Amino acid sequence: MRTKSIFVVAGLLLAFQTARSQQTAYKNVQLSSRFPQQGQDLEVSYKALDNSPPNKEIIATVCFYQSTHYPAPTPVKMEGANGTYVVRLHVPDSARVLVMAFAGDTSMDSNHKKGYLLPIYKDKTQAKNVAGIEAFIFTYGDEAAGIEPDQELGLKLVNQQLQAYPDTKEDFMNIRYLCMAHSKSEQVKKQLEKELNALLQSNNERDWLKASNGYAYLKNQGKIDSLYKLEMERFPDGITARSNDISNFFITKGASEMEQAYISWLKRFPPENFGPDRLQYDYAIVALGKNFAREKDSIKALAYADSIKTIYYKSVAWDEIAQELFRSGLYESAKKLYIKAIDTGYTYLTTKKGDVYAPKATANFLASCTNYAILLYEQGRYADALKYVQLAYSFYKKAYELNYYYAKILMANDQYTFAYTLLDEIMQTGKAKEEQTAVFKKVYIKEKGSDAGLDDYLTGIKQRIAAANHDDLVKHMLNKPAPLFSLIDLDGRPVSLESLRGKTVVLDFWATWCGPCKKSFPAMKKTQDKYKADPNVKFLFIHTWETSATAANDARAYLTEQKYDFEVLMDMKDPATKKNEVVESYGVKGIPAKFVIDRNGNIRFQLTGFKGDTDEAVDELSTMIELARSR
Secondary structure, eight states: OOOOOOEEGGGGGGGGTTTTGGGSOOTTEEESOSSOBTTSEEEEEEEOOTTSOTTOOOEEEEEEESSSSOOOOEEEEOEEETTEEEEEEEOOTTOOEEEEEEEETTEEEOTTTTOEEEEOEETTEEOTTHHHHHHHHHHHOBGGGTBOOOHHHHHHHHHHHHHHOGGGHHHHHHHHHHHHHTOSOHHHHHHHHHHHHHHTTOSOHHHHHHHHHHHHHTTOHHHHHHHHHHHHHHOTTSHHHHHHHHHHHHTOOSHHHHHHHHHHHHHHSOGGGGOSOOHHHHHHHHHHHHHHHHTTOHHHHHHHHTTOOOGGGHHHHHHHHHHHHHHTTOHHHHHHHHHHHHHHHHHHHTTTTTSTTHHHHTTTHHHHHHHHHHHHHHTTOHHHHHHHHHHHHHHOTTOHHHHHHHHHHHHHTTOHHHHHHHHHHHHHTTOOOHHHHHHHHHHHHHHHSSOTTHHHHHHHHHHHHHHHHHHHHHHTOOOEEOOOOEEEETTSOEEESGGGTTSEEEEEEEOTTOHHHHHHHHHHHHHHHHTTTOTTEEEEEEEOSOOSTTHHHHHHHHHHHHTOOOOEEEOOBOTTTOSBHHHHHTTOOSSSEEEEEOTTSEEEEEEESOOSOHHHHHHHHHHHHHHHHTO
16 A cells, blocks of 8 residues: 655744744644645645544635735535545645635634645745745735734744845835834834835835835824825826826716816826836726716727726626626627626636636626626526526535526526525525515425425524524623723713613714715614614714714714714814724724623624625624623
């Protein structure tokens, strides 16, 4: 029998032991090769944690990094049982770092949120830029692999990168500046300011932009503003001036007016003056193509579509213009672009899937296939529609919006059994839309012969989802003191958190300029109305991060217009610190941000953003309130 050698991963990482000491002892991960090679096969063995149940299914998340671009994560089912699992991978020719995480059921092993990072080799020599790519990963984190940012480690790694490869300074200096700005060492921050000031001695505008980014990382808005003015004076036809000028182009309304603005902009800022990158010009071209499509000028829309220069952006650009042609009823022109977009996207999903720009080039592939299939479906070409929706499904089996249209197209082709399977998967998520539920009911009756059992089926799903959500929220309950504050409401009255002790308090940090904040308000209104008669539940809407000198008036006008009966408190910038003190004290990084505080003044739940489903948001927040008040 042939014996295969297995090497513990810890031995692979000695070159980076100083910077990445936490990453050097992967006792539960082994490789079939001491030096994983580009272009060769690799076997990874994973030993699940001792408390993992036997025979559980383990999915490995695999990310092959080629550069400082996030690769598309690939989930791979591992083989094995009783705690030890194996996955066989092929290392792409251009891979530099392999990042992995391992998941079973609802838990993920991401090495305590530091990830499993494995350097790739070329002829037993570590591939170039490994340290720099790892620096990128730790600077920004990797959500797919469960890695949280660690800028201190990122700084050590990026310094190693620049020491080993000084010629990569342009590629990695921005990462270094960000890590230095987040350093706990004041000496490091002073060194950063010294380096930024040195950049401002340059006659190259790109150096000024780097300096401006550095001051942004330091949150020095005053310096950024002064640099902006100086830059515009010193480089009146430069990069920033070009970006400012094109902003006027995007707000023009008519296609002809936009075209004239584009021609003028092009004369002032010729592409050849700014190097080989044409992406900003391509964005403008797409806007033109879409505008002409809206005005039903397919000739110009197609002409602009054909003038896109950035290779990886073409499929996305064609899809976006095709969508507008489709909406305008210009079906034949839309078809031409959809087919080109699908063909190009397919290439990046197959023969060019290892390309660093493949994730960007395939960003709209699902939409292209789905929309083209819908177009064919609406024209009664059901067999052709089925071909393209099946193509999309072969790559995106869990895209439920696609699966809904796939099911409808299957029904049109008299294929109800698989249509039922697809719609059942959507229903089981508990997130089916009203029209999806209506179509499912038709398929259910067709497959079952009647609607017998349908109500029990739907009730069972709702109860299961509610129970699962409840259990998940219990697992993620917090218990930390809520920072106290006292703010003024829109009528000038002070409101303090301390005065609400004994009540369950819901805080919603928002701003009038924040689109997701306003989109979440219907859900907030429904939840507030649900507890309107309960004196022990209080909702406070804290307006923050104002961009207007009339923020309070703006907030009042918006609430009046939308008929929202919210109690709004104003968290205005402190004149001395230039900070919105309350939102800062809660550590908010993005809005909308909501906090549920129990009667003892402890934060029990925190959530950021809005997923878009009003009923789901009401159910989630209501469950949080009930859990908080029960503690």
